Amino acid sequence: MIFFPPPFPDEILYSVFARYHARSGNENTKKTMRDLFGSKTVCAVTDLPAYLNQLQMSIPGNPISVDTLLNKHTLLPFFRPFMPVERYERILEQLIYGNSQSVYMKMGLPASGVAKPVVLRYCPACVRFDRKEYGAAYWHRNHQLAGVFICPIHDCYLNSSSILYAQRRNKHEFVMVESIIGHELPPLTSRGGEKELLIAKRASDLLQTNYLSIDVQEVRRKYLDLLASKGMLTAKGSIRFQELIPYFVHFHGRELLGRLGCLLDVNNQDTWLHKMLRKPRHATHPIRHILIQMYLNVEMAKICEGHRVGITDVFGKGPWPCLNKAVEHYKEQLINNVVITRCSDTRKPVGTFSCCCGFIYSRRGPDLNATDKFRVGRIKHFGSQWMNRLKEINEDDTLSLREKGRLLGVDPGTIKNQTKKLETFRIITLVKDSTTSPNVTIERPMNSRKKRRVSSRPKRVDWRERDQVLAQEVERVAKEIKYSGNRRVTRSEIGRLLNRSTMIRTKLGKLPITSARLTQVTEYVRKDDELLELRGGHTTQMQL
Structure with missing residues (x-):
């Protein structure tokens, strides 16, 4: 490039x-x-x-x-x-x-x-x-x-x-x-509409502001406090869903909720709103957070309050140094912004520092003296220049792991882990290229395959029954494709329409009837093509 x-x-x-x-x-x-x-x-x-x-x-x-x-x-x-x-x-x-x-x-x-x-x-x-x-x-x-x-x-x-x-x-x-x-x-x-515009603006705010991860329990507590102010909690702190859901649906309108895939049924006790406001065990789409925040009349910035502290109070005044030992500007004060969150265990402030070279590190505050400014608690991202330097020093067989770690500012274990990532990425690239380039040979490192944990659970899949059912489905879908007249009957197309692409690709050894049926229908297509070509050739001769 x-x-x-x-x-x-x-x-x-x-x-x-x-x-x-x-x-x-x-x-x-x-x-x-x-x-x-x-x-x-x-x-x-x-x-x-x-x-x-x-x-x-x-x-x-x-x-x-x-x-x-x-x-x-x-x-x-x-x-x-x-x-x-x-x-x-x-x-x-x-x-x-x-x-x-x-x-x-x-x-x-x-x-x-x-x-x-x-x-x-x-x-x-x-x-x-x-x-x-x-x-x-x-x-x-x-x-x-x-x-x-x-x-x-x-x-x-x-x-x-x-x-x-x-x-x-x-x-x-x-x-x-x-x-x-x-x-x-x-x-x-x-x-x-007014609500459509507000949803678009709040979604854009999430995208542009790049808020940090917030503790879902903390978000839930803030939602419950606001619901309590609306009278939607009982004396024991339970949510009055029978009252909340009708008000919520009326606020947004059934048409808008339907377009968003967020409809609610007052008779259903396991809606997405129940899952969000009860103990959150499931991931919730950001659009649904936006909907509940609009109903509670609270903005995302307000939700994030309490997760940020003053920069000058804990990490001093910027700019802050880049602590990437692989670059020439090591220790130069080039970082102008720091993102501050709270440690979930100690509740102490944690600062994240991102340099233009791609190196991102964090440390737990507050800084107590001038030397703390050059302390790294955790490296979140190494960046391409650090990884390129690692490639270079790995080619020098005279350097020990400890010496490599000293040159790059990390411990020997980190050198081993990042070297494995480089090797894994190289192998993945070669494997992908080998599918289209048969002359490519791949050398895999020793012990690269992890031992699979043997499960003691009995096999619950009845492969014989599944084979019979799937073979019938394959024949049915093959006929539909053939009669449509605008697609070829291939294994990939059959697997896609049946939503069984992975099974057809990896489990045919356990599905002999299905395998034979796939061979039959695909061979049948090839014979049809040959017949069509013969007919075309015959027609051409007749015209001549």
Whole structure:
């Protein structure tokens, strides 16, 4: 990669990649994937792209930190405040070093009931402004949030594009907004409703402010205090759901709640509102937090009060030093901002310091003397320059683990762990490339496979019965595809329609009838194709 387009304000990374592909001159999208991520098998993801460490290292000069890519150009800040710190850090690590396949499950999005947009959306007024200000329109993060129907800036309904939010077929394709809209834009649609506008503005606030994770029990206590002021708690502190739900539905309106996937039934004792306000054991979508905050007339900034303390009181006055020993500006005071939270165990303030080199560290306060300014409590993110330096010193066999740790400012255990991550990422990339490049050979490190824990539970799956049922379903779906006339009968298409792609790909050894049926229907298609070709050839001869 010899260049990378600077991201525009609030531009989603998908849009930046689309602009890069259009200007790079690459003849296909897989070449673009290799430029960006070092592998042509990475899929295009709209909201939460992964492999960001590899992306950041691929950008010439590394001018953009991973922290900036995540917080300014993905949708992660929208979900962060309502995730436990431990879960957020696991997701963060996965997006930086791995893929995003299981991120949605960890965030509880599939079970939330709040559906993602079907297609990418844009605001005509924003398009006009972007063309005048930046020379081209682009996809905005604000417009791709679930539950947001209008532009929070111009108060008009968003226009739907023809580009799917989650591509099924062209999984490596990035599409610019300029390529699907003409010079003459459609007229602005009618203004949105008052509550729709407030939802859009509060969702935008979550996205732009980048609030830190808040203790869900603390959030629940604040909700209960506000409900008590509305008379919605009994003398023993129980919630009067029979009274709360009708008031809540009347406040927002059934139509709006239905569009958001947040309808409530007063006769149901296990709604999403029950799960949120009782002991919170389930992840709750941010849109639902916005709805309850609107009903209680409280803003997110007020909810966060008590989780922040004065900067000058605990960590002194900035700027603060970068403590990355792998860079030339080590100990130079380049960090102008610090984010302060409370330790969940000790309730002491914790400061998080982010440098432009991608190095992020934190320490527990308060600072008691001048030397505390140069103390690292925990490294949250190492950054590409630190990882590149680790690669370099790992090539020197004369250095011990302790010496490597001294050079990079960490302990030997951290050197081993980060080296494993580098090796794992290299192997994943090679494995993906080997699927399309048969000449690639992969050397796996010894003991790279973890021993699986043997379960003592009896096998509950009746594979014989499942095999018979699935074989019938395969035959039924194959006929439907064949009669549709516009799709080929393939294993992948059958698995997708049955929602059994993984089972068909990995468990056919336990499904002999299904395996034979799949072979039969796919071979039948090939014979039909051959017959069609023969008929076509015969027709051509007759015409001659």
